[in-house]
Amino acid sequence: MVYNKASEEKKWKKWKQKEEQILKENGMTDDKILELRRYDWRDFNAERRFKKWQLTNYNFINQVPFTELKLPIRDMSDVIDQIEDENLYQVMIKAHIQDLVILYLKMYGYKNKEIASIMNISESIVRKRLSNIRKKLK
Known part of the structure; x- marks a missing residue:
């Protein structure tokens, strides 16, 4: 919704x-x-x-079986809690859940088009979110 x-x-x-x-x-x-x-x-x-x-589609992790996505996590907070670099941690803790999910899927090798399809968003949004993450990390 x-x-x-x-x-x-x-x-x-x-x-x-x-x-x-x-x-x-x-x-x-x-x-x-x-x-x-x-x-x-x-x-x-x-x-x-x-x-x-x-009220978005960001909780798709609960809708898609983990075996299909091969995500060895319960939720995105598990990913954030494993970050050891303090600067990276501060950026990621403030990031929106959609950014975190996109970044996580990208790290697992999914292409922008695949991420867009999984998350039910446009490919341009995926590219924009990744660009924003890169800017924040610089």
Whole structure:
């Protein structure tokens, strides 16, 4: 399942308009309503960022048998925990799970096209993620 920001934002705006109408009817000042809107918008964006990364196909490892991928790990945290170089560890601990999975599959010899197919993303995204990882490591 992929997170649809536009759809969720539309729902949020509709909900917010109804809420603001009720607040106005009950005598809340415009300043307080604006303050509440800003707070709710920050909250919406924080939740959006969380859901964007959580509601994706990145947990494909649980869907594809390990024998097919030949991955001798339970999850990506096992890979990160084995890194001994402190600088590399600091980069990888902050990396997105998709970056880690792409990098891991690349290290196992998968080609960009194969990685894209496994992860259900485009090959250009795979290339871009690998490029970003290289930049961070320099």
